Amino acid sequence: MVEAKALAKRFGEFEAVRGIDVHVRRGEAFGFLGPNGAGKSSTMRMIASVSPRSDGELKVLGMDPDREGPRIRARLGVVPQQDNLDTELTVRQNLHVYGRYFGLSRARVRAKAEELMEFAQLTDRADDEVDSLSGGMKRRLTIARSLVNDPDLLLLDEPTTGLDPQARHLLWDRLFRLKTTGVTLIITTHYMDEAEQLCDRLVVMDGGRIAAEGSPSELIARYSTREVLELRFPPGEQEPAVERVTDLAERVEVLPDRLLLYTAAGEAALEQAHARGLRPASSLVRRSTLEDVFLRLTGRSLVE
Amino acid sequence: MSERALTARPRARDHARVVGSWRAAWLRVEGHWTWYRRYWTSNLYSSGLQPLLFLVAMGIGFGSQVEPGAATGGLSYLHYVAPALLVAGSVQNAIGESTYPVLSGFKWQKDYLAVTSTPVTPGQLLGGQLIWVGLRLALAGTVYALIAWAFGAWLGPGVALAVLVAVATGVACAAPMMAVAATTYDEGTRFAAIFRFLVMPMVLFAGTFFPITQIPPGARWLAWISPLWHGNELARGAALGGLEPLAALGHVAYLAALFAAGGLAARHYFYKRLVV
Ligand SMILES: Nc1ncnc2c1ncn2[C@@H]1O[C@H](COP(=O)(O)OP(=O)(O)OP(=O)(O)O)[C@@H](O)[C@H]1O
Numbered sequence: 001m002v003e004a005k006a007l008a009k010r011f012g013e014f015e016a017v018r019g020i021d022v023h024v025r026r027g028e029a030f031g032f033l034g035p036n037g038a039g040k041s042s043t044m045r046m047i048a049s050v051s052p053r054s055d056g057e058l059k060v061l062g063m064d065p066d067r068e069g070p071r072i073r074a075r076l077g078v079v080p081q082q083d084n085l086d087t088e089l090t091v092r093q094n095l096h097v098y099g100r101y102f103g104l105s106r107a108r109v110r111a112k113a114e115e116l117m118e119f120a121q122l123t124d125r126a127d128d129e130v131d132s133l134s135g136g137m138k139r140r141l142t143i144a145r146s147l148v149n150d151p152d153l154l155l156l157d158e159p160t161t162g163l164d165p166q167a168r169h170l171l172w173d174r175l176f177r178l179k180t181t182g183v184t185l186i187i188t189t190h191y192m193d194e195a196e197q198l199c200d201r202l203v204v205m206d207g208g209r210i211a212a213e214g215s216p217s218e219l220i221a222r223y224s225t226r227e228v229l230e231l232r233f234p235p236g237e238q239e240p241a242v243e244r245v246t247d248l249a250e251r252v253e254v255l256p257d258r259l260l261l262y263t264a265a266g267e268a269a270l271e272q273a274h275a276r277g278l279r280p281a282s283s284l285v286r287r288s289t290l291e292d293v294f295l296r297l298t299g300r301s302l303v304e
Numbered sequence: 305m306s307e308r309a310l311t312a313r314p315r316a317r318d319h320a321r322v323v324g325s326w327r328a329a330w331l332r333v334e335g336h337w338t339w340y341r342r343y344w345t346s347n348l349y350s351s352g353l354q355p356l357l358f359l360v361a362m363g364i365g366f367g368s369q370v371e372p373g374a375a376t377g378g379l380s381y382l383h384y385v386a387p388a389l390l391v392a393g394s395v396q397n398a399i400g401e402s403t404y405p406v407l408s409g410f411k412w413q414k415d416y417l418a419v420t421s422t423p424v425t426p427g428q429l430l431g432g433q434l435i436w437v438g439l440r441l442a443l444a445g446t447v448y449a450l451i452a453w454a455f456g457a458w459l460g461p462g463v464a465l466a467v468l469v470a471v472a473t474g475v476a477c478a479a480p481m482m483a484v485a486a487t488t489y490d491e492g493t494r495f496a497a498i499f500r501f502l503v504m505p506m507v508l509f510a511g512t513f514f515p516i517t518q519i520p521p522g523a524r525w526l527a528w529i530s531p532l533w534h535g536n537e538l539a540r541g542a543a544l545g546g547l548e549p550l551a552a553l554g555h556v557a558y559l560a561a562l563f564a565a566g567g568l569a570a571r572h573y574f575y576k577r578l579v580v
């Protein structure tokens with residue numbers, strides 16, 4: 001569905017995307033994970049065929065965006081990072097007008113709008129101006145709008161930012177169902193649980209490059225340990241504790257508010273720490289997540 | 305199960321398509337119309353009735369103090385000023401519609417980004433904007449013409465042609481203004497300056513209220529280069545007669561050139577701003 005080789009994007013002197021290779025297969029959910037400014041949106045916009053590449057090769061749905069942009073866009077659904085709804089139109093009118101740009105008949109657009117408002121749980125707001133919707137409702141409408149042409153490839157740039165937990169879970173469920181009907185999904189996100197839930201495969205981007213690629217479980221196995229021991233100390237006691245635990249784990253990550261000990265056996269490490277007379281204010285043993293992979297690869301925590 | 309779902313799902317490749325350029329532009333007009341339908345009363349009021357207030361104040365009120373003379377071609381001031389007010393109103397509307405609303409599409413509302421993420425291209429979007437402005441001008445001009453007719457402001461059917469002139473002059477001004485809007489990245493402070501220092505002086509001095517022969521010869525070229533003067537001459541010619549064919553051709557050529565140059569510039573900057 002998407003084939004990128006040494007894909008690059010420059011803005012003047014600045015290189016936002018520095019030669020990435022991406023291969024997205026039909027029917028899969030593919031994720032871009034990365035800190036702010038990693039180049040995720042720049043990549044998404046190139047795939048969406050609204051931003052010309054500066055270098056490298058790119059094929060979307062088997063076509064070259066430089067030459068067949070409109071034909072590609074006819075088959076894409078796009079959820080941009082920033083909503084760009086027509087705020088002076090009603091919810092329903094937004095769907096109608098947008099759908100028409102895809103050459104859909106009035107009847108089709110009308111039927112589709114009802115279906116999508118149901119999907120986004122906005123039916124009771126159908127005739128309200130978009131201006132009067134809450135942020136999360138606008139987001140839901142943007143997502144609904146992206147489906148108006150029944151896209152073969154759906155691009156979601158941080159789709160659930162601003163959604164409440166219930167709406168997020170609902171969206172995951174809907175996206176999962178779309179996937180089972182054969183729609184290919186490309187998602188960028190800051191939420192590790194979202195990536196783990198939704199993505200079959202993902203890449204971690206940092207500074208315009210791909211730092212790692214694989215399925216969530218592969219990445220965890222490759223870049224982290226089975227378990228993680230989290231230790232929180234009272235203020236001032238963390239620093240002296242660091243060197244007393246370094247040999248208890250394969251790797252120790254020092255965060256501002258806690259220590260992360262990467263080890264195959266978390267409980268055992270905790271016992272040893274206690275045996276050495278360390279008295280953390282609280283401790284937690286958990287499984288590794290993508291968050292840990294991310295921390296390892298980028299040296300940054302995702303949740304700021 | 306998933307096999308069945310795969311075949312049952314409607315798919316973009318089967319029914320979504322790239323529409324032709326004119327059709328794409330027209331769809332943009334359709335989008336605007338959806339909006340206009342909800343707000344047409346207030347819009348028509350400000351765009352069609354405002355020039356009428358001028359007509360009443362200047363043509364009938366002030367005009368009652370003006371003797372028909374050489375400057376008015378022997379006509380009453382109402383007849384003299386009515387066609388020009390039509391064009392001047394049209395030009396002001398056109399420029400208004402091509403500044404903040406266009407900048408908003410790029411910057412605040414960002415709905416231009418939404419449009420160009422569909423098969424519609426920036427060029428087609430621009431085309432739609434220009435057609436839309438033209439249609440609004442036609443509607444406002446028609447309303448103005450009808451009511452002015454009730455005041456006895458017209459001498460004959462030439463007024464229909466004058467409405468066309470007003471639309472053409474407006475659209476010719478809209479094209480370069482859209483280019484300006486597409487290159488505006490701040491809050492649009494320059495628009496206020498354009499209104500104050502270009503549009504208003506043009507309305508006052510480019511032959512709307514008095515012939516430009518009253519302007520000192522050294523400054524007359526300022527009127528000659530203003531699109532409104534060309535529109536005023538054409539509209540008066542259409543409504544009142546007495547315009548040389550060659551002069552008419554020159555005015556039309558000027559407006560056409562402005563439209564072409566402005567349109568090309570706007571197209572260039574629409575692409576530059578939307579395809580990054
Ligand atoms: N139009 C532009 N002009 C200049 N620089 C840009 C432009 N768009 C993006 N950049 C720069 O490119 C880099 C990557 O931006 P991008 O939006 O792709 O990051 P991102 O991974 O989506 O980040 P975030 O998580 O914050 O959305 C940033 O440093 C940004 O400042």
Ligand SMILES: [Mg+2]
Binds near residue numbers: 040041042081157
């Ligand atoms: Mg982004």
